[in-house]
Amino acid sequence: MTTLDTDARPAVTTSTLDLVGVSRWYGNVVAVNDVTMQLGSGVTGLLGPNGAGKTTLLHMMAGFLAPSRGTLTLDGESTWRNPGVYRQLGLVSEREAVHSFLTAKEFVLASAKLHRLPDPQAAARRAIELVEMTDAQDRRIGTYSKGMRQRTRVAAALVHDPQVLLLDEPFNGMDPRQRLHMMGLLHSLGDAGRTILFSSHILEEVEQVSGTVQVMVAGRLAASGDFRTIRRLMTNRPHVFAVRSTDDRALAVALMADASVTGVELDKTGLTVRAGDYGAFTRALPKIALARQIRVRQLTPEDESLESVFSYLVEA
Amino acid sequence: MSTVSWITARGLFGRRRFLMLLPLPAVLVLLAVLCRSLGVDPGEWASPVLVGLGLAVVLPVVALIVGTGVLGAEIDDGTVVHILTKPLPRWQIVLPKLAVAAGVSAVTVAVPLYVAGVLADSVRLGLALAAASALGALAYSALFLALSLVTRRPVLLGLVYVLIWEGLLGNFVSGTRVLSIQQWVIALADRMAPTALLSTTVSVPVAVVLIALVSVGFTVLAIDRLRSFSVAGETS
Numbered sequence: 020m021t022t023l024d025t026d027a028r029p030a031v032t033t034s035t036l037d038l039v040g041v042s043r044w045y046g047n048v049v050a051v052n053d054v055t056m057q058l059g060s061g062v063t064g065l066l067g068p069n070g071a072g073k074t075t076l077l078h079m080m081a082g083f084l085a086p087s088r089g090t091l092t093l094d095g096e097s098t099w100r101n102p103g104v105y106r107q108l109g110l111v112s113e114r115e116a117v118h119s120f121l122t123a124k125e126f127v128l129a130s131a132k133l134h135r136l137p138d139p140q141a142a143a144r145r146a147i148e149l150v151e152m153t154d155a156q157d158r159r160i161g162t163y164s165k166g167m168r169q170r171t172r173v174a175a176a177l178v179h180d181p182q183v184l185l186l187d188e189p190f191n192g193m194d195p196r197q198r199l200h201m202m203g204l205l206h207s208l209g210d211a212g213r214t215i216l217f218s219s220h221i222l223e224e225v226e227q228v229s230g231t232v233q234v235m236v237a238g239r240l241a242a243s244g245d246f247r248t249i250r251r252l253m254t255n256r257p258h259v260f261a262v263r264s265t266d267d268r269a270l271a272v273a274l275m276a277d278a279s280v281t282g283v284e285l286d287k288t289g290l291t292v293r294a295g296d297y298g299a300f301t302r303a304l305p306k307i308a309l310a311r312q313i314r315v316r317q318l319t320p321e322d323e324s325l326e327s328v329f330s331y332l333v334e335a
Numbered sequence: 336m337s338t339v340s341w342i343t344a345r346g347l348f349g350r351r352r353f354l355m356l357l358p359l360p361a362v363l364v365l366l367a368v369l370c371r372s373l374g375v376d377p378g379e380w381a382s383p384v385l386v387g388l389g390l391a392v393v394l395p396v397v398a399l400i401v402g403t404g405v406l407g408a409e410i411d412d413g414t415v416v417h418i419l420t421k422p423l424p425r426w427q428i429v430l431p432k433l434a435v436a437a438g439v440s441a442v443t444v445a446v447p448l449y450v451a452g453v454l455a456d457s458v459r460l461g462l463a464l465a466a467a468s469a470l471g472a473l474a475y476s477a478l479f480l481a482l483s484l485v486t487r488r489p490v491l492l493g494l495v496y497v498l499i500w501e502g503l504l505g506n507f508v509s510g511t512r513v514l515s516i517q518q519w520v521i522a523l524a525d526r527m528a529p530t531a532l533l534s535t536t537v538s539v540p541v542a543v544v545l546i547a548l549v550s551v552g553f554t555v556l557a558i559d560r561l562r563s564f565s566v567a568g569e570t571s
Contacts, residue, residue: 083566084566085565102423109420112413112566114413114416118342118414120350
C-alpha cells in the first residue's frame, strides 16, 4: 500500500473548519438546521441516513453553497465566493463526473497546473502513485471502471497536498481491495495532520476509518465526537454487556443485587447484562465476582458499535 | 494556451455535439457554389444566402452550440467542479472559455461567409462578412456563455432570442432590430464593403457600441455568476 511520505514534506500546519449555527434551506425545506461544529486534524466521518443533509453540508464547507444562516470558515476565512480557500482545500464530490476525454495523467496534471504548483509534473506523478493509478494513467478516463475514476478524482483533489480534504461517499464503486487502500490513505493523511472529512451512509466504512463521527439526522447534528463516548453519554439507554464466567448462574444472582444492573438474561452461552450506568457496572463487576470467587472469562460491550449508536440516534 | 482553454477546447472537440457545427457552414458554401456555377444573378441569391442563411442562421446557431457548450456542458455533467475547486479568480475561467467559444465560432462561420461573399460579389465583401461575423461571434458567445450561468435551459433561451426576437420580431417590429446582434453584424459588414446586398436600419456607431456593450456586459455578468456558482443541494 502506498503511504503518505510525510518526511519528504514541509511540516504541516493544521487547518480548522468552523461552522457556527449553519443552516441551509430551499424554500420551505430545511436541508441543514443550525449546525455548529469544529473540524481539526484527523479523520472524521460524516454519518447520516439518506436525506440527512450530509451532501448539502459538504457543499457549503467546500464553498459551493452559501449558508442561509450562520457562518462557515476555513482558518477564519469564509469558503463562499472565496476561491483562495482551494489552496488548502480539496474536494471529492459524490457526482463522479470527470473529463472522460482526458487520460488520468492529463487530468491530474491539469489540476496541478491550475493550482499553479511549482513542479506540476512531479506533483501529478506523486498524486497518481498515491492512489495506485500509475499503470493506467495513460488511458482515457472514459475507459475506467467506477473505482478507477474515483481514485483519479482523489488524485486530482490531493495533487496540491491540501490541508483539508472533503470527500462525499468516497468508497462508492470501489472493490474491497481499493476500499482498504483508500481507507489506509485517509488514515495516513489524518495521521500526517490533515483535516479529513468523509461522508458515508455505510456504518462499517465509517467505523473502520474513523472513531470520530459527526452524525446528521434530518438536517440536524445529532451527535459529535468519538462514537464510543457518545454511546456512554446516552444514559437513558441501558448498556448491554455479554459476560462469560465460571459460574454464570451465581454471578447473575449477585449482579441483580447491584444497583447499577437493571436486568440479566441467562442462556446457554452466558449472561446478557443490562446496566444503567456504564462506569458503575464496570467497577462493580470485578468486586462482585471476587467476593463470590467467580472468575470472569469475558466481558464485551454489546451495543457500543457505531451501528447501535447510530440506530439509537436515528430512533431518538 | 492556458490550461482552462486547453481543457475547454479538448472538451469541445471531443464531444459529438461539435459535429453539429459542420453541416450548416457546408450548406452555406454549397449553395453559394451552386448558384455561382449555375450562373444565377447574385442579386437573386446573395441576400437570402449571405444574410438569410449565413448571418441569420449559421452564425447564431453555431455560436449557440459552442457558446453554451464551453461552460454549460460542464455544468450539466458536473465536471465544472474540477475547475472551480482551483484557486483561480473566476475571470481566469470565463475569459479563456469565452476566447475558445468566440474563436471557434468565428472560424467556423467566417470562412464559409468569406467564400460565399467572394462568390457573390468580391473579396472585399468576403472579408467584410468574415470580420463582421467574427465580431458577431464574440457578442453571441458572451451572451450564450452568460445564459448557461443564469438558466438551466440556455439552449432554449438562446433559440428564443435567435428565432423569436431576431428572426420573427426583427422582421415585423422594426424597433427590435436595434437590439439584434444580427443587425449589428449587417451594419458593420455593409460599412466595410458597401453593397446593395446588405441593408439594415441600425447605424454603424450604434452597432459598434452595442456589440462592445453586449460583449463586455455579458462577460462581466458571467464572471459574477460564476463567483456565486452553487451546486444543487441534492442531499443523500
